[in-house]
Amino acid sequence: MDVLVPVLFALGGAFSNALATVLQRKAALSVPRSDTLRARLMLDLLRHPVWLAGIVAVAAAAVCQAVALATGPLTVVQPLFVLELPLALVIATVLLHGRMSRLGWAAVSAVVAGLAVALVAASPAGDRTHAPMDRWVPALAVCAAAIVGLVVVALRRPEGRARAACFGLATAVAYAMTAALMKTSMHTLDDGGVTAFLTTWQTYGFALFGGAALFLLENAMQAGPLVASQPAITLGDASMSLALGIAVYAEYVRTGWWLLPQxxxxxxxxxxxxxxxxxxLARALTGEDRPAVGAGAP
Structure with a gap:
């Protein structure tokens, strides 16, 4: 299978998500702080073309991810979304007139280089488009139990890093399962059309897990600092997607001495x-720090 197409669409999805984050933050910054407490906030934002452009970028990201999952292994596509955070910060330095410190650029370079090294060394592959129920059932059970368990632990913790990390990990698991289910749904749409897409259980499964992921993400952002939630989401999604690709779709990665560069x-x-x-700058994008978009130092 040619991995160029899914890689390009996955990169497009990561870029679109990053662009959406920056555009929506730019629009939010244009609304006076007192307005953010009013029920008509959405009506205020709807008047901003920048915010609407962010919504278009979100839709583009969803399409890109769907195409990437329909044409490539889960173990290739989802890890590429690790680039969403560094891309968002790079875009923010331009659109929000931010400033990235040397440490920030070094961190961006580390993520890009690390992802390239890991993927080349792992050389993930696999061409399954559907998985039998005896693979789906344990995967769904484990992921659902993990999400519930992490939420219970989070609710028992006070606001802070531990709570944010637990919600972040729960979000990551939901995101990974959403992608895994979407992969089969997209192949069903391609093979059988809209009717088959609407009658396969994976379509409703990815809608359910996707909705849960958005809900958990909001809780993760509100529960504690970004330094706790964002790594859990970013790294957890990639790790869980890798596990689901191997366990559900029988995809594989290189082992042996290749594990060292990985x-x-x-x-x-x-x-x-x-x-x-x-x-x-990253905290400003999520609303954790409303002002000071021009400061790039940690």
Whole structure:
């Protein structure tokens, strides 16, 4: 299978998601702070072309992800969305007139280099488009139990890093399962048309997990600092997607001595994501720090 098409669409999805984040934040910054407490906030934002452009970018990201999953292995597509955070920060330096410190650029480089090293070393592959129920049932059970367990633990913790990390991990699991289910749904749409798409259970499954992911993401953002939630979401989604690709779709990665460069790549990604999550520019994008979009230092 040619991986160029899914890689390009996955990169397009990551870029579109990053662009959407920046555009929606730019629109939110144009609304006076007192307005954010009013029920008519959405009506205010609807008057901003920038916010509407952000919605278009969200839709474009969804289409790109769907095409990528329909044409490539889950273990290739989802890890590429790790680039969403560094892309958002790079775009923000331009559209929000932000400023990235040398440490920030080093962190972006670490994420990009780490992802490249890990994917080349792992060389994930697989051409299954559907999976039998004896693979789906345990995967669904484990993921649902993990989400419920993480939410219960989060609710028992006070607001702070632990609570945000638990909600972030729950979000990551929901995102990964959404992608796994979407992969089969997109192939069903391609093979059998709209009728088959609307009658397969995976379509409603990815809608359910996708809705849960958005709900959990909002809780993760409100529960504690970005430095706790964002790494959990970014790294958790990639890791869980890798596991689901192998367990559900029988995809595979190289082992043996190839594990050493894979580990090196993962370390670079982890270090880079944590460093980026600490930046004031990243916190400004999520609303954690409303002003100071021009400061790039941690």
């Amino acid at each position: 580990l090196l790549g993962v370390v670079l990604i982890v270090v880079g994501v944590f460093a980026l999550s600490r930046m004031s």
